[in-house]
Amino acid sequence: MSNAKIVDADLETGPRPRWWPNPFKELKARRAVSRRLAALNPETDYHEVSRLVVGRVFADAFFNDALFTVAYWRQIAVRTIAPVLHQNGRGKTYQTTKRVDDSLLFFGFLYRDGWRTPSAGATIDRLAAIHESFRIPPDDFRYTLSGLCFEAVRIPEILGCQVLSDSEARALFLFWREVGRRWGIEVPEEQAAFRAWMEHYEHTVYERTPEGPGLAVAMGDNFCKRFFPGPFKWLGYTLLRCSADDHLLDIVGQPHPSKAARKVVGLFVRAYAAFRRWIPASSGPQLLRQWNREYGEALDPLVIGPDWARKITPQDRRHAKVGQCPLAAAKEALRESVTK
Numbered sequence: 471m472s473n474a475k476i477v478d479a480d481l482e483t484g485p486r487p488r489w490w491p492n493p494f495k496e497l498k499a500r501r502a503v504s505r506r507l508a509a510l511n512p513e514t515d516y517h518e519v520s521r522l523v524v525g526r527v528f529a530d531a532f533f534n535d536a537l538f539t540v541a542y543w544r545q546i547a548v549r550t551i552a553p554v555l556h557q558n559g560r561g562k563t564y565q566t567t568k569r570v571d572d573s574l575l576f577f578g579f580l581y582r583d584g585w586r587t588p589s590a591g592a593t594i595d596r597l598a599a600i601h602e603s604f605r606i607p608p609d610d611f612r613y614t615l616s617g618l619c620f621e622a623v624r625i626p627e628i629l630g631c632q633v634l635s636d637s638e639a640r641a642l643f644l645f646w647r648e649v650g651r652r653w654g655i656e657v658p659e660e661q662a663a664f665r666a667w668m669e670h671y672e673h674t675v676y677e678r679t680p681e682g683p684g685l686a687v688a689m690g691d692n693f694c695k696r697f698f699p700g701p702f703k704w705l706g707y708t709l710l711r712c713s714a715d716d717h718l719l720d721i722v723g724q725p726h727p728s729k730a731a732r733k734v735v736g737l738f739v740r741a742y743a744a745f746r747r748w749i750p751a752s753s754g755p756q757l758l759r760q761w762n763r764e765y766g767e768a769l770d771p772l773v774i775g776p777d778w779a780r781k782i783t784p785q786d787r788r789h790a791k792v793g794q795c796p797l798a799a800a801k802e803a804l805r806e807s808v809t810k
């Protein structure tokens with residue numbers, strides 16, 4: 471069966487699939503990814519659908535970095551998130567390459583491992599423990615999670631095109647909803663309800679902060695440094711700005727692109743999506759190997775991350791237990807400390 475050609479490496483850091491010496495074999499293997507995807511049911515196979523969409527079909531580093539950068543601008547626009555990311559100017563957002571690589575590595579591990587297995591649970595608990603170093607309201611966690619659920623759908627909407635099919639968008643929502651619940655974040659059951667909550671939240675809490683524009687430039691510059699160096703920087707920024715709506719651009723201090731630029735970028739993204747539907751980006755998993763510059767083959771979700779968090783383990787997680795809202799957990803912890 472053609473599906474047998476879909477190979478899952480344990481650690482996805484080996485050599486990239488190559489077109490040489492047998493490009494036809496490689497082409498067949500890539501096309502097998504599309505066939506496998508078409509055969510899956512998003513209501514039950516949402517983990518595999520998400521893994522194939524992100525790690526195979528649209529696995530280009532360029533695409534994922536652009537998506538992450540715009541999603542990050544959305545975090546920066548929230549009045550309570552920007553100061554936490556800024557960390558008095560010490561935030562790793564200013565060491566952007568590492569920050570982006572580490573984040574995409576963590577996401578890669580989650581796409582690879584899901585949320586149900588002990589190792590996936592350990593990754594989520596460690597991430598939660600890292601976040602306990604900051605005072606973060608539960609709604610902000612929910613908001614960040616909503617970006618992971620919906621940004622890959624919203625950006626093409628802004629550009630007037632569609633990249634993910636409705637069932638892939640559904641799978642992505644279900645996948646991140648389960649990861650979020652394992653983290654302890656309360657997520658609405660229904661996709662439409664969560665999207666509506668996200669949009670309402672943006673209208674309530676988006677605000678220009680003193681830190682916001684500087685953070686947005688740090689992220690934008692990092693993206694351009696990688697993919698649009700030197701004289702092409704303006705092109706990279708145009709792509710990013712066209713992927714954001716005017717409200718977001720105003721909040722993070724970025725100029726609006728022209729209507730013509732939005733149209734051209736929309737056409738480019740439409741062509742990219744059509745091409746990737748025809749030939750997926752990779753026949754082998756690409757979730758980790760594009761972001762492992764710092765770690766090489768020694769990739770471990772219990773070690774990667776900011777230097778200050780190296781020693782933080784899943785067991786250090788203080789607050790939320792599985793399925794518990796972080797706010798309720800914080801209250802419980804406070805009660806415990808008072809009664810001691």
Ligand code: HEM
Pocket residue numbers: 550551554555560561562563568569570572573574576577597600601604606610611612614615650653655774775776
């Ligand atoms: C479910 C929601 C969230 C997810 C999945 C998530 C994911 C991540 C990941 C993967 C990292 C590691 C990146 C690295 O190693 O540098 C990270 C670090 C971090 N996150 Fe989050 N995050 C979430 C919510 C938030 C929120 C709401 C805030 C701020 C209010 C926040 C602030 C931070 C900070 C400050 C770091 C440390 C990086 C540094 O040292 O600058 N996160 N997050």
